[in-house]
Amino acid sequence: MPVLNRIAAYAEExxxxxxxxxxxxxxxxxxxxxxxFIIDRLRDFGVDEIHPGIAKTGIVAIIKGQGADAPDAPTIGLRADMDALPIHEITGAEYASTIPGKMHACGHDGHVTMLLGAAKYLAETRRFSGRVALLFQPAEEDGGGGEVMVKEGVMDRFGIDAVYGIHNAPNVEFGHFHTNPGALMASVDTAFVHITGKGGHGATPHECIDPVVAVVGMVQAIQTIIPRNVYALDEAVISVTQIHTGTASNIIPEEAMFCATIRCFNPDVRALLKRRIHEIIEGHALAYNVTARIEYDWGYPATINEAGAAAFAADVAREVSGETAVNDQANREMGSEDFSYMLEARPGAYLFLGTGPGAGLHHPAFDFNDEAAPIGASFFARLVERAQPLA
Structure with a gap:
């Protein structure tokens, strides 16, 4: 079965x-x-309940199917993220961002559209049992809105039994889905390291305590953690992404800082990486006679699909896109997602949907492929109808 005919009929909308x-x-x-905007559309569709103000600007909307008010009626959760990125858009599209320095460079506008499309169809047809909880989430890019929604109790409050989400994937063949039955995306942590020495004239380094040399040593040393402390089959990444210090060519600065992003899949490896980073920085601070202050931001956990849910979602995706258009054993990725918090709270799965050639995610020329929205909406709709069929 390709895109549902009813959803295809309002593709232009x-x-x-x-x-x-x-x-x-x-x-x-x-x-x-x-x-x-989302609430206005949901009211037009005639959904049964709209609950705004969750995680500040998040929304949970409920659509009821057959037997929805029974005590044991199942509820499936479908999630879309809403927030954009602090990037100046260069697409030149007639619908380009009207707000300088902000743009939808990750396709969350497309994710919302896919879920709205499914909502319109499900509210109209109601060919399912139980309930659907539509989760419109803020702050995926910055702030962990998924975690906040879980902490505010959406899973228990709305009786959600399982939860699913989609992310668009530019430069993956159009209409193709990929996922896997376990860890799909990495955890992400960030280390901010602040070094203090003693500044002075570049001509008299013997009178100074040079934080630049200390930073160089620390950055080189932490690159040994993965090849020498992590088992080779436990994928992990440490990337130093910023180094800041100095004001002039003839001044040894007083301070320097660097930061690194740390990613992996295994919680034990995650703890090991944090411990070794602290040990190496503290040891090098002593060796170089500087002081070091470490701010370690414990970020999103790994996004881990429940195996049964991933297999079920892949089967639904085959129904929508075709048998050969679904890879249910895809390689895991070092990117991260705060949908991970929802998957820690409930079984479910996350999938990528290919949108064809184009600029990559977080690029100022990125634009979501509108032709993919009916595919994602059809996937969500059929997921509900198959997970919770009519009696």
Whole structure:
């Protein structure tokens, strides 16, 4: 079965929604206008309940199917993230961002559109049992809105039994899905290291305590952690992404700093990486006679699919896109996702949907492929109908 005919019939309407959202991006938890737009659409569709103000601007909407009010009625959760990125758009599209320095460079406008498309279909047809909980989440890019929604109790409050999400994948063959039955995306932590020495004239380094040399030594040393402390089959990444110090060519600075992103899949490896980073920096600080202050931001956990849910989702994806268009044993990726918090709270799965050639995620020329929205909406709709069929 390809895209559902009813969803295909309002593909142009979905394009209009997506392009409106694209032109009006909002960041982190400040998705007020985005939430208002979504709520207006949900009211038009006739969903049964709308609960705004979750995680500040998040929304949970409920659509009821057959037997929805029975005590043991199942509820399936479908999630879309709403926030944009602090990037200046260069697409030149007629619907480009109207807000300088902000744009939907990760396709969250497309994710919202896919879930709205599914919501319209499900509210209209109601060919399922139990309930559907539509989770519109802010602050995926910055702030961990998924964690906040879980901590605010959405899983228990709305009786959600399982939860699913999709992310668009540019430069993956159009309409193709990929996922796997375990860890799909990495955890992400960030280390900010602040070094203090003693500044002075570049001509008299013997009178100074040079933080630059200390930073160089620390950065080189932490690159030995993975090849010498982590088992070769436990994938992990440490990338130093910033080094800041100095003001002039003839001054040894007083201070320096660097930061690193740390990613892996195994919680034990995650703890090991943190411990070794601290040990190496503290040891080098002593060796170089500087002081070191470490801010270690414990970020999103790994995104881990429940095996049964991933297999079920892949089967639904085959129904929508075809047998050969689904890879259910895809390689895991070092990117991260705060949908991980929802998967820690409930079984479920996360999938990528190929959108064809184009600029990559987080690039200022990125634009979501509108032709993919009906595919994602059809996937969500059929997921519900098959997970919770009519009696």
């Amino acid at each position: 979905m394009k209009t929604w997506r392009r409106h959202l694209h032109a009006h991006p909002e960041l982190a938890f400040d998705c007020h206008d985005t939430a208002a």
